[in-house]
Amino acid sequence: MFSTLSQSCVQHLASWPAAGFVAALPVKKFHGVGPATTTKMDRLGIATSADQRAKSLDFLRQLFGKSGG
Numbered sequence: 001m002f003s004t005l006s007q008s009c010v011q012h013l014a015s016w017p018a019a020g021f022v023a024a025l026p027v028k029k030f031h032g033v034g035p036a037t038t039t040k041m042d043r044l045g046i047a048t049s050a051d052q053r054a055k056s057l058d059f060l061r062q063l064f065g066k067s068g069g
Contacts, residue, residue, distance in 0.1 A: 022049050023050035023053070024048055024050070025048060025049045027046055027049065027051070037064070044063070
């Protein structure tokens, strides 16, 4: 989930006209994010795409690994 490609996609979406819609999306609605990851993200204060984007890629990789999980 937090691969370099995913991160670059998130960064690209920030300049997209619907960026506000994407920023408000709950992370639990992301494809591949299940209950365990949702719980972990909740504990870290990551509830939306905007919350996730505010975290550094290094921070996310330390907690979730290179490709999620």
